[in-house]
Amino acid sequence: MRRDVFQAIADPTRRAIIGLIALQAMTPNAIAEHFDTSRQAVSKHLQILTECQLVKQEQQGREIYYQLEVSKMKEIDKWLEQFRKIWEDRFSELDHVLSNLKTNKP
């Protein structure tokens, strides 16, 4: 099964997990405490996040700390880039219209 970043962030729980571990690495158990699902379910989400490299693991004794791979988030940003250009253009169009209205005021 092919995993990509966009499919990974489609699930709200997964986005919440990303938000959680963004600031500091956490173990599956610690993460699961924040949700209304089983540890195994969280484990599955972490597996999916790992598969598309949004998350990396660091074993520490019998605990595994999961940390966000922030750089991978840029992939989404990169896709948005093309549209950012458009919405900035739309804004400058609007600016143009507005300034025309201004100068043509009686």
Added chain:
Amino acid sequence: MRRDVFQAIADPTRRAIIGLIALQAMTPNAIAEHFDTSRQAVSKHLQILTECQLVKQEQQGREIYYQLEVSKMKEIDKWLEQFRKIWEDRFSELDHVLSNLKTNKP
């Protein structure tokens, strides 16, 4: 069925449609020509995109033009914002380390 932007952009075909109509509005038939699926399948995608307001319709005779609601794309951008801050911090941390290495060079 609850639709949100993140679930909408999870599908690659949907992302391609978004890319297609970003620059100019198109009819379902015109869009379908770009893909290897039926017009009805495209119609379904457009329905999903409409449900989460990523796309708006404009009837013109018997044709319906679908146009990207660029502003809605900002919702994704807004979510990325919190992580953008982190990855910029990571970069400045790196800068710091690098400049330390530099100054401490023999």
Added chain:
DNA sequence: TATACGCGCAACTATTCGGTTGCACAAATT
């Protein structure tokens, strides 16, 4: 050494997803 703990993996299940085909309906064209 025995026990408790943290974790991943496998099997099962209900639901959703993305696709198909067939149809109905309104708008254009003849």
Added chain:
DNA sequence: AATTTGTGCAACCGAATAGTTGCGCGTATA
């Protein structure tokens, strides 16, 4: 008036999804 065209909608289907429970395997702790 009859036909073609553009579209949405409903029914169906196989695959994927997100969850569950049960289990086994290392690693700590008693």
